[in-house]
Amino acid sequence: MKLIIKYTWRYKKYLLLSLLGVVGFVLIQMGMPTLLKYVINDSLMADNPTVLLPIMLLMLGITVVGIGGEICMSYANSRIASNVIRDIRSDMFVKTQSFSHAEFNQFSVSSLLTSTTSDAYQIMIFVQSMLRSALITPVMTISGFILIINTNPRMFWVVLGATPLLLLGVYIVSHNSMPYSRAQQLGLDKINLNMREGLSGLRVIRAFGNEGFQAKRFEAVNEEYCGVSKTVFRIMSIAQPGFYLLFNAMIVIILWTGSQAIGHGTLDVGTLNASIEYVFHILFSFLMMAVLFIMYPRASVSARRIQRVLESTPSVQENLESGVTEAMEKGTVRFENVTFSYSGSEEPVLKHISFTAKAGETVAFIGSTGSGKSTLIQLIPRMYDVTEGRILVDGVDVRDYNIHALRDRIGYIPQKAQLFTGTIADNLRLGKRDATREELEHAAEIAQAADFIAQKEGGFDAVLSESGSNLSGGQKQRLAIARAIVKQPEIYIFDDSFSALDYATDLRLRTRLREEITDATMLIVAQRIGTIRHADKIIVLNEGEMVAEGTHQELLNASGIYYDIAVSQLSEEELR
Ligand SMILES: Nc1ncnc2c1ncn2[C@@H]1O[C@H](COP(=O)(O)OP(=O)(O)OP(=O)(O)O)[C@@H](O)[C@H]1O
Ligand SMILES: [Mg+2]
Numbered sequence: 001m002k003l004i005i006k007y008t009w010r011y012k013k014y015l016l017l018s019l020l021g022v023v024g025f026v027l028i029q030m031g032m033p034t035l036l037k038y039v040i041n042d043s044l045m046a047d048n049p050t051v052l053l054p055i056m057l058l059m060l061g062i063t064v065v066g067i068g069g070e071i072c073m074s075y076a077n078s079r080i081a082s083n084v085i086r087d088i089r090s091d092m093f094v095k096t097q098s099f100s101h102a103e104f105n106q107f108s109v110s111s112l113l114t115s116t117t118s119d120a121y122q123i124m125i126f127v128q129s130m131l132r133s134a135l136i137t138p139v140m141t142i143s144g145f146i147l148i149i150n151t152n153p154r155m156f157w158v159v160l161g162a163t164p165l166l167l168l169g170v171y172i173v174s175h176n177s178m179p180y181s182r183a184q185q186l187g188l189d190k191i192n193l194n195m196r197e198g199l200s201g202l203r204v205i206r207a208f209g210n211e212g213f214q215a216k217r218f219e220a221v222n223e224e225y226c227g228v229s230k231t232v233f234r235i236m237s238i239a240q241p242g243f244y245l246l247f248n249a250m251i252v253i254i255l256w257t258g259s260q261a262i263g264h265g266t267l268d269v270g271t272l273n274a275s276i277e278y279v280f281h282i283l284f285s286f287l288m289m290a291v292l293f294i295m296y297p298r299a300s301v302s303a304r305r306i307q308r309v310l311e312s313t314p315s316v317q318e319n320l321e322s323g324v325t326e327a328m329e330k331g332t333v334r335f336e337n338v339t340f341s342y343s344g345s346e347e348p349v350l351k352h353i354s355f356t357a358k359a360g361e362t363v364a365f366i367g368s369t370g371s372g373k374s375t376l377i378q379l380i381p382r383m384y385d386v387t388e389g390r391i392l393v394d395g396v397d398v399r400d401y402n403i404h405a406l407r408d409r410i411g412y413i414p415q416k417a418q419l420f421t422g423t424i425a426d427n428l429r430l431g432k433r434d435a436t437r438e439e440l441e442h443a444a445e446i447a448q449a450a451d452f453i454a455q456k457e458g459g460f461d462a463v464l465s466e467s468g469s470n471l472s473g474g475q476k477q478r479l480a481i482a483r484a485i486v487k488q489p490e491i492y493i494f495d496d497s498f499s500a501l502d503y504a505t506d507l508r509l510r511t512r513l514r515e516e517i518t519d520a521t522m523l524i525v526a527q528r529i530g531t532i533r534h535a536d537k538i539i540v541l542n543e544g545e546m547v548a549e550g551t552h553q554e555l556l557n558a559s560g561i562y563y564d565i566a567v568s569q570l571s572e573e574e575l576r
Contacts, residue, residue, distance in 0.1 A: 003303045003310075007084045008127060015131075018076035022135045024069015030143050031062045033277030037151075041270035077131040085124040091310060092116045100316040101383050102343050107309060110193035115309060118188055119302035126292075126299035133288040144282040152267070152275045155254055159279055162250050166286050169246070170293045173239045178297035180232045185301050187225035194218045236294065243290060247283050254279055315343070316382050316403070323402030327394035331359035331490040331521040333380060337389035340379060348387065349375050350544045357537070359490075362522040364532035366565065367541030373525045374415055376541070377493050380523070381410045393491070411484030415495040415525075417476035419468030424453055425460040427468075427479060431487025439486055446512045447482035448505050449475070474500040481509070485517070492522045498531050506531060529569045538562070 008015070035055055043052045096103075096112055104112075148156045198205065198214055205214050254276055261267035333356070340350040350372045357363040365373045379386055382398050391398045398406055411431065419427050428440050440460060444450045452475055456462035468476050477500050484492060498506045510531070513522075526532045533552040540548040540555065540562050548559035555562040 001300065001303065003307045004084075004123060004127060004130070004299070007087055008080060008131075010087070011080045011083055014076040014080045018073050018080070018131055019135055021069040021071070021073025021076060022139050024065050024067075025073055025136065026139045026143055027069065028062055028066025029140065029281050030147060030278065031066075032059065033274040034147065035059050035062070036277075037270035037274040039270075040273060041268055045269065073132070073135075077128055080131060081124045081128040084127050085120050088120050088123065088306060089116050092120070092306065095310055095312075098314050098318060100314055100385075101378075102315045103312060105343070107312075108189070108193070110196055111189045111305075112309065113196075114185065114189045114192050115302075115305050119185065119305050122185075122299050122302040123306070126295050129288075129292050129295060133285065133292045137285040137289045140285040141282050144278045144285075148275060148278050148282075151271050151278075154257065154261075155275045155279060158250065158253055158257070159282060162246060162283075163286075165246060166243070166283075166290065169239070169242060170290045173235060173290075174293045174297055177232055177235045177294065178301075180228050180235070181298040182301045183228045184225065184232060184298070185305065187221065187228055190221040191218075191225060194221055239290075239294065243287055247287070250279060250283060251276060316385055317399070318403040319400070320402055320404070323405065324396050324400050325402050325405040327396045329359065329394040331519065332392070332394055333357040333363075333491060333521060333523065334392040334395075335376075335389070336392070338376075338379065338386050338391060339388040340375060340384065341387050342375075342384075348544060350379075352389070353546055354389075355537070355539055355546070355549060357521050357523060359521055360519050361536040362524060362532075362534070364524045364526060364535035364538045365541060366526060366529070366532060366538060366562070371541040372544040373541055374495050377412075377495055377523055377525060380491070380493060381407050381412050409489055410491045410493060411487050411489035411520075412493045413477075413480045413484050413495060413497040415497075417468070417473075417480035417497075419464055419471070419476055419479060421464060421466055423458075423461045423463055424456070424479065427464060428460075428483050428486050431483050431489075435486050440482075443482040443485035446485055446509070446516050447478045448501075448509045448512070449478040449482050452478075472500075474502075474505070477501065478509070485513075490520055492517070492520055494522065494524045494526075496525050496527060499527060503528075503530060529566050 035058060038055055039052065043049060043055070092112075092115060099107075145156065145159075148159065194214075194217060198218060205211060255272075258267060258272040258275065262269065262272060335353045335355050338350060338353040339348050341348040353376060355363070365376065367373055375384075378384060379391055380393065380398065382403060385399060393401070393406060393409060420430070425437075425440055428443065429435050432439070437460070441450065444453055444460075453459055453462070464470060468479070471479070477497055481494070481497055498509065501509065506528075507530075524532055524535065529552075532538055536551070537549060538552060538555055539546055540559055542561055548555055548562055550558060556566060557563075
C-alpha cells in the first residue's frame with residue numbers, strides 16, 4: 001500500500017481534479033432524488049404544475065455539472081493510473097539494470113518479467129478502482145447520511161445496522177483470498193519461466209525429441225495456476241451474490257417500514273422514494289469499496305513483489321557520486337589473496353588467488369572446466385564482489401571506483417557472446433556511441449569480422465535478430481571482440497573468446513590484435529595451449545586454486561597439470 005500511495009501521491013494535481021469530479025458526481029446522484037422528492041410531493045401529489053419548471057431547470061443544471069464532474073474524474077483517474085504504472089515500470093527497469101549477477105540469481109529473470117508486466121498491471125487496475133471508490137465512498141456516505149437524517153431519521157438506523165455486516169463480509173473475503181492471490185502471481189512466474197525456456201531452447205528440445213516432456217511440464221504449471229484461479233473466482237462468486245442479498249434485504253426493510261409509515265400518515269411518498277435512492281447510493285458506494293478490498297490482496301501481493309525489487313540494495317555498490325574516477329597507473333591488474341564464494345554456497349569457488357598483470361602484458365588462464373576461470377575474470381569488472389582479499393585495477397581497489405570509470409577501462413568479451421537486436425553497427429557502437437564508420441571497419445578488420453560482414457546483405461547495416469541468432473557462433477564471437485576493440489579499453493578480458501574460431505582464424509586474430517594494440521593489458525582465458533603459449537604469464541587453475549604460474553616453457557617443466565594439457569594438444573615438435 002505504501003508503494004501505491006507513494007506513486008499516486010506524485011500526481012496531487014490530478015487527485016484534486018478527481019476530487020472535484022467526485023463532488024459533481026455525488027451532486028447528481030444525491031441531488032436528483034432530492035429534487036424528485038419535491039416533484040412528487042409539491043407538484044404531482046399537490047396537483048401544482050407551476051413549481052415543475054424551476055425544478056426541471058435545476059435538474060438540468062445538476063445533470064450538466066454532474067456529467068462534467070464524471071468526465072473530470074475519469075480523465076484524472078486514468079491519467080494517474082497510467083502515469084503510476086509507467087513510473088513503476090521505468091523504476092523497475094533502471095533498478096534491474098543496476099543488479100549484479102547475484103540479484104538475478106536471487107530474483108530470477110522470469111519473476112522480474114512478471115513483476116514489470118503483470119504485477120505492474122495489477123497495480124494500475126487497483127489504482128484506478130481505488131481512486132474511484134476511495135474518493136466517492138466517503139463523500140457519498142457522508143452526504144447520504146446527512147440527507148437521510150434530515151428527511152427520514154428512522155432509515156438512518158437501518159443503514160447503520162447493516163454497515164457492520166458489510167464490513168465483516170469484506171473482511172472475510174479479503175482475508176480468505178489473500179493466500180490464493182499470492183499463489184496466483186507465483187504461478188504466473190512459473191508459466192513465464194517455462195514459456196521462456198520452451199521458446200529459447202526450442203531447437204534443443206526438438207533435437208532431443210523432448211517436446212512431449214516439455215509440454216507436460218508446462219501443462220503442470222498451467223494446471224496449477226488454473227486451480228488457484230478457480231479458487232479465487234469461487235470465493236468471488238460466493239461473495240458477490242452475498243453482498244447483493246444484503247443489499248436487497250435492506251431495500252425490502254426500508255420499503256416495508258416505509259409503507260407502514262405512509263399508512264400511518266407519518267411519511268410521504270416523495271420522502272420514501274428519496275430515502276430508497278439515498279440508501280441505494282450509500283450501499284452501492286460501500287459495495288464499490290468492498291470490491292476494492294477484494295482486489296486489494298492481489299494488488300498488495302503485486303506491490304510487495306515490486307517493492308522487494310525496488311528496495312533491494314544491489315550487492316555491487318556503484319559509487320556513482322563518491323567513487324574514484326582517476327588513477328595513477330594505467331593498465332595494471334592485481335589480485336591480492338582473493339577468495340570468492342557465490343552467495344548461497346559455502347564452498348569457495350576461488351581460493352587465495354594472487355597475481356599481477358603489468359601494463360601491456362598478456363596474462364593467460366588455463367584449467368579444466370569448472371575450475372573458476374570465468375568467475376575469476378568476472379570479478380575484475382565487478383560482476384560480483386570478492387568475498388575476501390582485494391582486486392586492484394590501476395592501483396585502486398575496484399570497489400572504490402565509480403563503477404562507470406572502472407568499466408570504461410575494461411573491454412570484456414564474455415564466454416557466451418551476447419548481441420542485441422539492431423544493426424551490426426549498433427552492436428559495435430555499444431562500447432563507444434560516437435564511433436565513426438572507419439573505427440568500426442578497423443575494429444572489424446582486426447577481429448577478422450570484416451569478410452563476413454561484407455558478405456551480409458547491408459554490411460554494417462545488416463540487422464541482427466534477437467541475440468544475434470542469425471549469425472554463427474564464431475561470427476558472434478568475432479563481433480563481440482570487435483565491439484571491445486571499438487571501445488579502445490586499457491584492459492582486455494577475453495573469456496574463452498576464441499573457442500569457436502578455427503585455429504588459423506584464431507592465430508590471425510591474435511596476431512592482428514598484438515600488432516594494433518601494443519599498450520593494452522590482455523587477460524585471456526583459453527582451453528587451447530596454442531592460443532596462449534606466447535603469453536607473458538600463464539596461470540594454471542585447478543578447483544579454484546592457483547596451482548602454477550609462469551611462461552609456457554617454465555610451466556612445461558614445472559607443472560604436471562600444464563604438461564598434461566600440453567601433451568594432449570601439441571605435437572612432440574611443438575612441445576620442444
Ligand atoms: N552463478 C553461479 N552461482 C553459483 N555457482 C556458480 C555460478 N556460476 C558458476 N558457478 C560454479 O563456480 C564454479 C566455477 O565456474 P566457472 O564458470 O568460473 O568455471 P570455468 O573455469 O569458467 O569453466 P569453463 O571452462 O567451463 O567455462 C563451477 O563449479 C560452477 O558450478
Ligand atoms: Mg568459463
